[in-house]
Every structure is written in C-alpha cells, then in structure tokens.
C-alpha cells in the first residue's frame with residue numbers, strides 16, 4: 786500500500802487532490818493533516834473511503850503533532866497547508882510566517898527524520914510566473930523566476946503614500 790501525507794487536505798485544492806489521488810491510485814492510503822483554520826472545511830473530505838483515508842486535525846508548525854501523525858513508510862508529503870489569502874497578511878503577518886515558513890520547515894525536518902523520500906511543496910505562480918502552454922514545460926530548482934507579485938503589502942504601498 787502506498788502511503789501519502791497530505792497537509793492542508795481540507796482546503797480548496799488539497800481536498801481536490803486527495804480525491805484525485807484516491808481515485809487514480811487505488812492502492813494508496815492518505816492521511817489528511819489540517820489545522821482546520823477559517824479556510825479549512827471537513828465537508829470538503831466528506832464521503833471518502835474510511836479504509837483508505839484518515840483525517841488528523843493538527844498544525845504543521847507543531848513538530849510533535851506532525852511526527853505523531855506521520856505514518857511509517859510514507860512515500861511522499863504533499864504540502865498544501867498555507868495561509869493562502871495574501872491580503873490578510875497586511876493585517877497580520879504572524880500566521881503567514883508561522884504556517885508558510887516555520888510549518889514548511891517542520892515538515893521538511895520530519896520528512897528527513899523519517900526518511901520520506903519525496904516532498905512536494907505547493908506554491909503559487911505568483912512566485913514562479915506562468916508556464917508556457919506546452920506539455921513539456923515544467924519548473925525545477927534552476928528554472929527562471931518571473932514573479933508577478935512579490936506581496937500585497939508592496940503593491941499597496943503606492944496607494945497609501
């Protein structure tokens with residue numbers, strides 16, 4: 786049985802990914818790990834096969850919680866957990882740093898400690914720019930960055946001055 790650990794699995798894209806993975810890989814088991822913030826909704830995971838899908842409520846920045854939920858022989862961690870609504874960072878950046886930066890670091894550390902060989906970080910085209918409409922096109926570590934928007938605060942600055 787192939788085991789996947791999907792963080793942010795109760796969110797918009799994460800939940801669609803969980804459904805797709807269960808459908809496409811019939812021999813897989815998924816742990817969805819999600820803090821259920823204002824953006825998470827368990828209804829998104831409604832009706833899934835309980836034999837192959839387990840939900841764990843937890844914070845990716847909580848090392849013990851991640852460690853406890855990460856099952857042995859996990860093939861890949863796929864991280865969708867994020868503070869994703871950028872405009873909220875203008876009001877307070879704390880949760881963004883905690884989840885998007887520290888949380889990702891905790892997941893990477895736990896992956897290494899457990900020997901998880903694949904880590905997939907879901908980000909946004911606002912960092913990398915858009916890919917050409919070409920099936921062969923893909924991003925890698927040395928690919929060009931073409932940031933479209935560094936952050937909302939910078940964009941707003943001219944409006945405030």
Ligand SMILES: NC(=O)c1ccc[n+]([C@@H]2O[C@H](COP(=O)([O-])OP(=O)(O)OC[C@H]3O[C@@H](n4cnc5c(N)ncnc54)[C@H](O)[C@@H]3O)[C@@H](O)[C@H]2O)c1
Pocket residue numbers: 792793794795796797798799818819820821822823824825826843844845846865866867868869870883884888907908909910
């Ligand atoms: N929605 C889009 O159109 C879009 C486009 C490009 C990239 N992305 C990126 O994809 C990723 C997921 O986007 P989304 O739209 O599904 O976001 P979302 O806001 O719908 O879901 C995020 C999920 O993460 C969970 N979460 C937040 N903080 C957490 C924490 N500390 N620990 C555990 N879980 C936590 C939330 O409860 C929620 O279920 C983000 O990185 C986002 O930037 C989204």
